Amino acid sequence: MTRPAFATWLSDTNDVTQTFLAAGQIPGLINLAGGLPDPVTWPVDDLSKLAAKAVANHPAEALAYAPIDGLPILRDLIAARFSVPGLTLTRDNVLITTGGMQALDLIGKALLEQGSLVATQSPAYLGAFDAWRPRLPRYRAMILEADDFDPVQTLAEAQFAYTVPNFSNPSGRLVSLAQRQALVGAAHRTGTWLVEDDPYGTLYYDGAPLPRMLTLSGQQGGHPYDGPVIYLGTLSKELAPGFRIGWVIAAPEMIAALVTAKQGSDMSTSGLCQRIAHDAISTGLTDRVLPGILDLYRTRRDALCAAMAAHLSDLFDWEVPSGGMFVWASARDSRLNTDDLLQVAMAHGVCVSPSSVFDPEGLNRRSIRVNFTLNDPETMIEGTRRLAVAAREVLSREV
Amino acid sequence: MTRPAFATWLSDTNDVTQTFLAAGQIPGLINLAGGLPDPVTWPVDDLSKLAAKAVANHPAEALAYAPIDGLPILRDLIAARFSVPGLTLTRDNVLITTGGMQALDLIGKALLEQGSLVATQSPAYLGAFDAWRPRLPRYRAMILEADDFDPVQTLAEAQFAYTVPNFSNPSGRLVSLAQRQALVGAAHRTGTWLVEDDPYGTLYYDGAPLPRMLTLSGQQGGHPYDGPVIYLGTLSKELAPGFRIGWVIAAPEMIAALVTAKQGSDMSTSGLCQRIAHDAISTGLTDRVLPGILDLYRTRRDALCAAMAAHLSDLFDWEVPSGGMFVWASARDSRLNTDDLLQVAMAHGVCVSPSSVFDPEGLNRRSIRVNFTLNDPETMIEGTRRLAVAAREVLSREV
Secondary structure, three states: OOOOOOOHHHHHOOOHHHHHHHHOOOOOOEEOOOOOOOHHHOOHHHHHHHHHHHHHHOHHHHOOOOOOOOOHHHHHHHHHHHOEOOEOOOHHHEEEEEHHHHHHHHHHHHHOOOOOEEEEEOOOOHHHHHHHHHHOOEEEEEOOOOOOOOHHHHHOOOOEEEEOOOOOOOOOOOOOHHHHHHHHHHHHHHOOEEEEEOOOOOOEOOOOOOOOHHHHHHOOOOOOOOOOEEEEEEOOOOOOHHHOEEEEEOOHHHHHHHHHHHHOOOOOOOHHHHHHHHHHHHOOHHHHHHHHHHHHHHHHHHHHHHHHHHHOOOOEEEOOOOEOOEEEEEEOOOOOOHHHHHHHHHHOOEEOEEHHHHOOOOOOOOEEEEEOOOOOHHHHHHHHHHHHHHHHHHHHHHO | OOOOOOOHHHHHOOOHHHHHHHHOOOOOOEEOOOOOOOHHHOOHHHHHHHHHHHHHHOHHHHOOOOOOOOOHHHHHHHHHHHOEOOEOOOHHHEEEEEHHHHHHHHHHHHHOOOOOEEEEEOOOOHHHHHHHHHHOOEEEEEOOOOOOOOHHHHHOOOOEEEEOOOOOOOOOOOOOHHHHHHHHHHHHHHOOEEEEEOOOOOOEOOOOOOOOHHHHHHOOOOOOOOOOEEEEEEOOOOOOHHHOEEEEEOOHHHHHHHHHHHHOOOOOOOHHHHHHHHHHHHOOHHHHHHHHHHHHHHHHHHHHHHHHHHHOOOOEEEOOOOEOOEEEEEEOOOOOOHHHHHHHHHHOOEEOEEHHHHOOOOOOOOEEEEEOOOOOHHHHHHHHHHHHHHHHHHHHHHO
């Protein structure tokens, strides 16, 4: 008796996410690899009360199957929150998803056949590759910072372009206003959908937020919004990940396709979690906790960069990010393979993310992504010290 | 400017689910089409308290990203709950899903390439077709009640066989012990995976539950369970749908494949909802509410069947189901096309599910699925009366 073969794409996965998860079980290991919030930022008492009230006062929303596209009150709230002068959104522009990740899965289902072309910012979020792998797409890299970057040529013939304009995962890079305008212009000209994945859009530590591409594209659009941007938001970074609440804002025809995909994916997102999300936003709870989150993470960003300057400046180059959750550092010596570094670093009790997992072709082996939101400064100082020891060990083997 | 084409499978959907959802908005329409629980069965006060405690006492579980495969305490609880003499389960046999629907999506991702063969009980749950449509499989019908049904021949070369042995959706049919044994035997012999979808497994109104195919297959298995059955359970019918909590019980190699698929689907299921599910089961809440649910739905099953006997006995044949949520009725006159009936019935203020949506080839146009869990007896009596008027109108057009 032989069992049926698993689908082809399953043999194409990398096991880095599993390695990271296993790392969480190793006593004493310092985890600078993930993208987790510090639980101290969660308003536990407020959320406990909201959870109780959601069930007691709104059982028909909290305990029933929610509509596939989400609770109308939450869709209306998201539409209002993201409407600005020049961009008018209605509930027909909004789909509630089970976390931001589900939006990526639904986009893949709605737009990709096997071998379809996707243009992605490079390096790019490994979770997006996870989401699209079952459709086995081809990737075209968008190197936004390259002198010869041509947005129209890059977007042409792609089903969609994938970007994280605010503090991109993994690079921490902020896409400039001029580049945002160029991408929106190219999307209008080519017809290609432009995915604006924005989990870190509230995490600006040093200045005022740049306009969203959604907003920039709306100024040419009608009502309801009918432009090329597919905007993805999430409650995970603003409040807490455990609710698994995200949202898509897009043209009604795109929302309708994603709703059909969601119908066969999980039917609907938890009504309880949607009601809590609505109440947390509408009562101002998310706005009240944000300043504390920004103060904490700004301090930690500075602490990590200071620790890196002390321990890693002869080994890596990096730019200080003005927001988000990560510092992206590239080895000065091209012989420092960061896949090897991960293995050695784990033996030394520290874990970072190697660049290979953020490259659809797995070719970039020279960089690391370092998180600064989860650990206190002392832990990050010790982590960077261990990382320096590990990097020297890897290099000494190469000599 | 032309926008990229949507994926092919999207043009292959039927719009019946959308019709049903729209039906919910029509004032005065009696909805006998859905598969919804009566909200009166929800223990609102208990669940409100559990929700508050889940956040306040277990924020690290409720508010964080849960592990992809689920909270260990909930996986252990499910493993223990489904272990019986001859079947020993561990947490490695269990994956927590975002409702039962997600399990179907993950099975499709893990096992289907375009054009792969699936054997399904016929008629079968339309949500399963929704889940697998993006993979564009071929279907082979399993007519379990046919005299010449050959389980080995039917399962041979299929990636998996899909069954709902307890009160199948839509037919309400209970698969006999002998048929369960035959299916398990055929799965062992052919190697084909055997999906046992069991949302109605607790809803037996007239007798003791038959053994699960999971249990029957475990008696030949090792420890942890390594057999061919992929068992799907859900909290939606036992407690409430709004938590979106389901579970898969299967061989560890299957669980591992489904976990990889889930990683790119929604990362993890809400920790808050998982913690509430754990506490509701472990404190005995689900066991305490079950007798009330059974009494209510048994009474309603009897009320619907009495109303049908009064109004529909010259138009339809049916068997009284011994559990579940549905009566399946077939027109005595083959000219009574039930797709046409749905349209006319909606004009008369009643909605039922036509058989075409439960047939992968859409050929069966002679039957209807009638729900008895959502409405009180008076409403069901009026609904069947309206349905009889509509059926006579359709037939009169045919003459």
